[in-house]
Amino acid sequence: MGAIKMELVVEELADGVTRAALKGRLDIDGAAAVDQGLRNLAGGRRRLVLDLTDVTFVASMGLRTLIVCARTMLANGGKMAIAGAQPNVDRVLSVSGVDQVMTILPSLEAAVAAMR
């Protein structure tokens, strides 16, 4: 752990959907690395898909980052979905109850479709 720096890559898709792809470990250091970037996206986009396909781990502070992003989107009248969570990440999302308050879909395609 600690060797992989968290990455955030932003891609504008069709129909006003923004894909934010995260890569790495969304632990406390990873969350700190992408927190401001996600806040900026949440404040300026109306349809946001967080692609977690390449996220290998998520913990408390990572969940907090995701929730703050979703809360900002909701406050601004936007929509957000999480896509592609690996089984271990998906388990943290479900155990914590995040899956009850966010749209979580298995694939990027399904998440993008849910934004339209």
Added chain:
Amino acid sequence: VDAWTKVADRLSAIGPVLAWADAAAKDAGLSAERRDALQVCLEEVLANLILHARPRARHKAIGVGVSTDSGAVTLRVADACQSFDPRIAPPVADSGLRSGGRGLRLLAAFASGLDYRSGDDGNELVMTFRDSCP
């Protein structure tokens, strides 16, 4: 306790402690899956202490101990804050998009065992991780 470290009362102190505990767990032969569980729980506990706990006196005096025995890794998280027993504190039933209230669910699901004691000398949360469960 095989090793012990103090934890400063700031979020930036958590990362090095997680790495330290993970190295001990790896040396003990804990599987990658259970090491991730350990990381989830330890980050949750330390973040809660740093962000939310109220010290009884001037300092929170947070410390983490690691011990290993027969493939199990035990973490002891000590503090001098107001007591908070995660085994009996009611989880938030519906916290919506509030960012808090979810940690107890993670601890209960990812630690193989949880114990807690509180006394005049402070609190201690004991979390055990082994490959056989849960």
